[in-house]
Amino acid sequence: MPLRLLKYAISREHPAPRFFRDCVEPKKTYDVVIIGGGGHGLAAAYYLAKDYGITNVAVLEKGYIGGGNTGRNTTIIRSNYLTPEGVKFYDASVKIYEGLSEELDLNLFYSNRGHFTLAHTESAMRTMRWRAEVNKHVGVESYVVGPDEISKACPQLDISCSGQAPIIGALYHAPGSVARHDGVAWGYARGADQFGVEIFQNTEVTRIDVKGGKVCGVQTNNGYISTNKVLSAVAGFTPRITQMVDLQTPIVIHPLQACVTEPMKPWLDTILVSGSLHVYVSQSSRGELVMGSSLDPYEMHSTRSSLDFVEGLTSHITDMFPFLSNVKVVRQWAGMADLTPDFAPIMGKTPIEGFYLDAGWGTWGFKATPISGKTMAETIARDMAPDLIKSFRLSRFEDYELTGEKGAASVGH
Numbered sequence: 001m002p003l004r005l006l007k008y009a010i011s012r013e014h015p016a017p018r019f020f021r022d023c024v025e026p027k028k029t030y031d032v033v034i035i036g037g038g039g040h041g042l043a044a045a046y047y048l049a050k051d052y053g054i055t056n057v058a059v060l061e062k063g064y065i066g067g068g069n070t071g072r073n074t075t076i077i078r079s080n081y082l083t084p085e086g087v088k089f090y091d092a093s094v095k096i097y098e099g100l101s102e103e104l105d106l107n108l109f110y111s112n113r114g115h116f117t118l119a120h121t122e123s124a125m126r127t128m129r130w131r132a133e134v135n136k137h138v139g140v141e142s143y144v145v146g147p148d149e150i151s152k153a154c155p156q157l158d159i160s161c162s163g164q165a166p167i168i169g170a171l172y173h174a175p176g177s178v179a180r181h182d183g184v185a186w187g188y189a190r191g192a193d194q195f196g197v198e199i200f201q202n203t204e205v206t207r208i209d210v211k212g213g214k215v216c217g218v219q220t221n222n223g224y225i226s227t228n229k230v231l232s233a234v235a236g237f238t239p240r241i242t243q244m245v246d247l248q249t250p251i252v253i254h255p256l257q258a259c260v261t262e263p264m265k266p267w268l269d270t271i272l273v274s275g276s277l278h279v280y281v282s283q284s285s286r287g288e289l290v291m292g293s294s295l296d297p298y299e300m301h302s303t304r305s306s307l308d309f310v311e312g313l314t315s316h317i318t319d320m321f322p323f324l325s326n327v328k329v330v331r332q333w334a335g336m337a338d339l340t341p342d343f344a345p346i347m348g349k350t351p352i353e354g355f356y357l358d359a360g361w362g363t364w365g366f367k368a369t370p371i372s373g374k375t376m377a378e379t380i381a382r383d384m385a386p387d388l389i390k391s392f393r394l395s396r397f398e399d400y401e402l403t404g405e406k407g408a409a410s411v412g413h
C-alpha cells in the first residue's frame with residue numbers, strides 16, 4: 001500500500017485532501033439557493049461568485065454532485081445547431097470550454113475531435129446544407145462534405161453501412177469536442193467553494209414556500225432555509241420542482257440511454273452521428289467507445305436501462321463498423337432527459353418573483369454548462385435575462401415564438 005494512503009488510514013493528523021469543504025448544516029438564510037448540484041447549478045454558483053461577488057449562496061444536491069445527467073452524458077460539445085439563436089448560444093459555450101481547464105485549474109480532458117453528422121438520404125442532406133449555412137452566417141465552422149472526405153477522416157467506416165443505408169454526405173463541424181463530464185462538475189464545485197459558496201450533498205429540497213407571488217424559503221431534509229432567490233437546475237427532476245411552486249411548463253421526461261465498450265487501442269479520432277440510424281459514437285481517452293442513441297419513445301421518470309436499447313444500437317453500429325462485432329459492451333445506463341416541444345432549453349425568470357428556471361436540457365445540456373451557468377448567474381444577479389437567452393424564455397410557448405431546434409438536437413446530442 002502506498003505510504004501516503006497508510007498515513008491517512010492511521011492518523012487523524014493527515015486528513016485526506018478534499019476537493020471542496022464538507023458543508024454539513026446549512027445556515028438559516030442565503031442570498032441565493034440553487035437546487036441541483038449538476039454542472040448547471042454548480043456553474044451558476046461559480047459565476048454568481050466570480051462575476052458578481054455574490055457568495056452567500058447554497059447549492060443543495062439531493063445525491064452527490066454530478067450524479068444526475070451531468071455524470072451520465074456522452075460528453076459531446078458542439079455548436080452546429082439549426083437556429084441562429086441556438087448557434088450563437090452554444091458557440092459562446094464552446095468558447096468558454098476551450099479555456100476552462102486553465103480557468104478551473106483542472107484537466108477536463110477537453111479534446112477537439114471534429115464532428116460529422118452523417119446523411120443517408122437527400123432530405124437529410126437538405127437539413128445539413130441548411131445547418132451549414134446558418135452556422136457560417138453566425139461565424140461557426142461547419143460545412144457539407146461528401147463520402148470521400150468522410151472516409152479520409154474515418155477509413156474504418158463502411159460508407160455503405162453494410163448495404164443498409166449508404167452514406168451520401170455529412171455536415172462537418174470542426175469545433176466538435178469531448179470533455180470529462182464529472183471533471184466539469186467537480187471543477188465548478190471547487191471553484192465556487194473557493195469563493196465561499198456552500199455545497200450541501202445529500203440535501204433534498206422537499207418544498208418551496210411562495211408568499212404573495214414571491215419566493216421566501218425552501219424546506220429540505222437538512223433544515224429550513226430562508227431566501228428570496230431560488231434557481232432550479234435539476235434537469236430530469238424539473239416537473240417535481242415546478243409542481244412545488246405551481247408553475248406549468250411543457251417539459252416532459254423521457255429516458256435517454258448510453259453505453260461503453262471495453263477499451264480498445266485508439267482508432268477513432270472524430271465524433272460520428274447518424275440521425276437515420278439513431279446512433280452516435282466517439283472514443284474516450286481511456287479507449288472505450290462511447291455510444292448512444294435517440295430518446296426512448298415513452299415518457300418515464302426512471303434511470304433504468306434496457307436490452308432493447310443495446311440491441312438496436314449495436315446492430316446499427318456494426319452496420320457502420322462490421323469489425324466491431326466481437327467487441328464487448330461493458331456498461332450501459334440511462335438518464336432522465338427534460339424535453340421541450342421545440343428542443344430548446346427554458347432559461348430565465350418565471351412569473352414567480354425570485355424563482356428562476358434553468359431546464360429543458362433534454363439530450364443537449366452538457367455542452368451548454370458553462371454558458372448556462374454564466375447567463376443564469378447574470379439573470380439572478382441583475383434580475384434580468386441577457387439577450388443571449390431571451391429566445392429561451394418560458395413565455396415563448398404562450399407567445400407562439402418557438403426556437404425550433406429539433407433538426408439539430410434529436411439524435412446528435
Ligand SMILES: Cc1cc2nc3c(=O)[nH]c(=O)nc-3n(C[C@H](O)[C@H](O)[C@H](O)COP(=O)(O)OP(=O)(O)OC[C@H]3O[C@@H](n4cnc5c(N)ncnc54)[C@H](O)[C@@H]3O)c2cc1C
Nearest residue numbers: 036038039040062068069070073074076205335365366367
Ligand atoms: C445518456 C445521456 C447522454 C447525453 N449526452 C449528451 C451529450 O453528449 N452532450 C450534451 O451536451 N448533453 C448530453 N446529455 C444531456 C446532459 O447530460 C444534460 O442536459 C445536462 O447534464 C444537464 O445538467 P444539469 O446540471 O442541468 O442536470 P443534472 O446533472 O441532472 O443535475 C441536476 C441535479 O439536481 C439534483 N436534484 C434533483 N431534485 C432535487 C431536489 N429536490 N433537491 C436537491 N437536488 C435535486 C439531482 O440529484 C441532480 O444531481 C446527455 C444526457 C444523457 C442522459
